[in-house]
Amino acid sequence: MEEGKGALAQSMIDAVHEMASISGYRGTTKRQCGNLARRLRLLTPLFEEIKDSKESMPEGTIGALASLVEALSSANELLGFGTVGSKIYHLVSEREQIMNKYHEVTSQLEQALNGISYKNLQIPDGVKGQVELVLGQLRGAKGGVDSPDVDLNEELLALYNQSSDTAPDRTVLRRLAEELKLMKIKQESLAEKLEIFVLCASGGDPGESIERISMLLKKIKDFVKTENLDMGPPPGKENVLPSSSGSSVDGNKETPVIPDHFRCPISLKLMKDPVVVSTGQTYERSCIEKWLEAGHRTCPRTQQTLSSTTLAPNGVLRILIAQWHEANGIQPPRPPSSSRPTKTISAAFPAKCAKIEQLLRKLGSGNPEEQRSAAGEIRLLAKRNADNRIAIAEAGAIPFLVRLLSTRDSRIQEHAVTALLNLSICYQNKGNIVSSGAVPGIVHVLRNGSMEARENAAATLFSLSAVDEYKVTIGASCAIPPLVLLLDEGTQRGKKDAAAALFNLCIYRGNKGKAVRAGIVPTLMQLLTEPGVGMADEALAVLAILASHTKGRAAIGAAKAVPVLVEIIRVGFPWNKENAAAVLVHLCAGEQHHLSEAKELEIMEPLVDLAQNGTDRGKRKAAQLLERLSRFVEQQQEGSGTGRSRGRGSGTGRNRG
Structure with missing residues (x-):
């Protein structure tokens, strides 16, 4: 029974891997085929859990798994057919046949997944959530042709x-x-x-x-x-501009594949502003806000009731997505602006603006009690929705809040910096905040405020540093040393906010040396090696960006990082393996003793595995390291051979003497 279960699970894993390698779908079902392949990849963790499970399994579940293997085989056949032939052939001859097959396969997959008894499988909640997501998408798949x-x-x-x-x-x-x-x-x-x-x-x-x-x-x-082959666009198309998605791709250059965990589970698009809900699931902010505004109070992925509607920024994922953009040479998209070009908020919501103006009068009153309550109310208003953020900024609140950053009242200071953080979510407000002279005040709070105020100050600097020119401004305002200090002594949340801000700032080369001088590398190594800290993702991401700098490289080498990096390449998560390999590539560029140390630590086998099975960037970095190691070994062998030859010659000379 156990062998049968393992074989079925392995068959399903192999089928999904095979489908993942299929590309170039054609014709009217291109979208459907692509979505189906992406959804089925989400089932891989389920199959791996089944394969590793030691629990016995009911006959009914074994039967459902066998049906699922058949359904995956049918899906594989459908996806393979979707890549064959020309667009005209699919349009004219095979559209109905393919759509019928698509509906049949979707129904078959849904039925098989519903037949599995998950209660007896000891499957983690996160994996169950993914299965529920796939089931919901299969049920909702209409299968209509691309419009x-x-x-x-x-x-x-x-x-x-x-x-x-x-x-x-x-x-x-x-x-x-x-x-x-x-x-x-x-x-x-x-x-x-x-x-x-x-x-x-x-x-x-x-x-x-x-x-x-x-x-x-x-x-x-x-x-x-x-016809003239060089004629312009067809009638009615003269003024149509090429579509733009925020980045252009050379016609001869492959568009990089977006990792699944960078996609929003609702829209299936690359996330720009990932946020975490109370169940621990991550979504694109705009998508989950629409879900909540529609009256839903459940997590779309797990269907669990949300204990709170608070949305927390996912700083780790933002760092990883930014790094993916950088590694693939893609300009990161600007966060969506919440502006309303056709009418101002003040015209649309006069009552709301009257309330905000009343709060601003309290902010400027000089009465600490009134300032404290008004700053707290503005903080909450700015947290709620985009319209409030625009209305508050339009009313002129930002200069009032900036002045309150230097107050001695810790509570007012905390409200003010947090209100600026919430306002900065709106892209157009970032410029207003910086131009109002807020950065020195935010750095002052980062140095002297309460722990919560310091954390929110770090998060504000992270938000503002999304704009390239503000990376320079913030770095010049002596923000990096207190961020490094917070990275060392803050709470878990504070450490993550500080790491996210430091990652953004260090994208600008001029800030890398400042971070190294502030002692960031020993702190990052400590976060990387201490058990239970949960900061490995962030620490490695920042180390990878510092390693391209001469001083950063020297500091990482001095921190005896090679054994730690080799161990991560051996047993770490895929994204951590790629960052560890990226750091090692820089370390080993001109320092042969690092190559020697890595070789002695038996890095070759895990590197070969990374080169074959890692992420795209991980494969590239592993290949670079393998090439350097191979050259290093060859040089060692040549030097050793020359040494032995000379030894024999001089020995002969001594005998002759």
């Missing part, structure tokens, strides 16, 4: 079914030629391109549909031949 292809499909079908002697509509031909990317092909390669369409469409089984597709393509081909 931009619907009109194209109808036009193709009309031409496909048209008799050969009927003159086609030239406007339709133009649109089809543009959509199928035939208009810009050189004349001599056009025929070859169309023949490839037909060849792919046939799939080795020519028949009536292939003959009719050939006729359809001939009509398009004849049209393209008679």
Whole structure:
């Protein structure tokens, strides 16, 4: 029974890995295939738990697992078919067949997952949550074709079914030629391109549909031949600009794959502002805010009731996502602005603005009691929603709050810095905060405030340092030493806020030396080696960015980091392995004694594993280290061989003497 369970689990793991390697989906089901593959990858932790489980399993569950293996096999077949053939073939001939298969596979997967008795499997709650998420997505999968292809499909079908002697509509031909990317092909390669369409469409089984597709393509081909190949966009498209997602990708450069844990479970898109809810799950802020504003009080992923609607920034994940952008040479997107260009908040919510103006009068009153209560109210208002943040800034609250940063009343100071933190979530407010001279005041709180005020000051600096020019401003305001101090002596939350701010600031090269001089490296190494601290992710991320600096490299080497880094590469999490390897690459660039130490610690085997199974960046760093180690070993062998030869020669000379 146990062997059967293990074999079934391994079959499912292998099937998901195989599906993960499939890419290049075509035609109207491109979106569905991509979503299905992504959802099934979320089931891998479940299969691994089943494989490692020592608990006995009911016959019904074994049967459900066998059904799931069959369903995964069907999904694999569907995804493989989704990459074969041309777009025109999928549009004209196979759309209905593929969609029927998609619905069938989705239903099969849902039924098999529902048949598993999770109570008897001792599966962690987080894994159960992922399974529930996948089930919910499978239930909600409508399977409709991608909307931009619907009109194209109808036009193709009309031409496909048209008799050969009927003159086609030239406007339709133009649109089809543009959509199928035939208009810009050189004349001599056009025929070859169309023949490839037909060849792919046939799939080795020519028949009536292939003959009719050939006729359809001939009509398009004849049209393209008679047109100027360099003509502009089709009618109605003259003023359409290329879509922009915040970064451009060279046509010859592969778009990097977004790691699954960087995607919001609701939108499945790369997160820009990840926040944690009370169940411990992370979502994109805008997505979970919409969920909560709709009246939901459950976690979308786990369906657990939320004990609080407070959203805490996920600083660790922000660091990792920023590092992923940097490693892949992608400009990080700006956090979404909450501005309303068409009308001001004051025009839309006069009562709210009247309340804020009343609070501002109290802030400027000079009465500590009134200032304390008003700053506390503004702090809470700014925490609630984006409209409040804009209204508070529009009313001119920021200069009042900046002045209160220097007060001796610790509670007023804490309210003021936290209100600025909440206001800074809105991108347009960041500039207002910095231009109001807030940075020196925030640094003052970071040095002298209560522990909560210091933590919130660090979080504010992290938020402001998302803007590149403010990294320079903050670094020049002597913020780095007190951040390093908070990293050393703060609470768990304070350490994370400090690490996040330091990571952002050290992206600017001029701040790296300041951080090293402030003693950041010994503190990071302590966080990395102390058990139960839970700061390994942040510590490694900051070390990886410091290691590119000469002084940072020297400090890391002096901290005897090599054994720690080698052990992380051996047993760490994938993202930590890649950062450890990145640090070692820099350390070993010009220091052969670090290479020698790593070799003595038997790093070769874990490096080979990382090069084969790590993240994309981890594979690259492991390959660089392996190359350097190989050269180092060769040099050692050559030197050793030369030494032995000289030894024998001089010995012979002594005998002759």
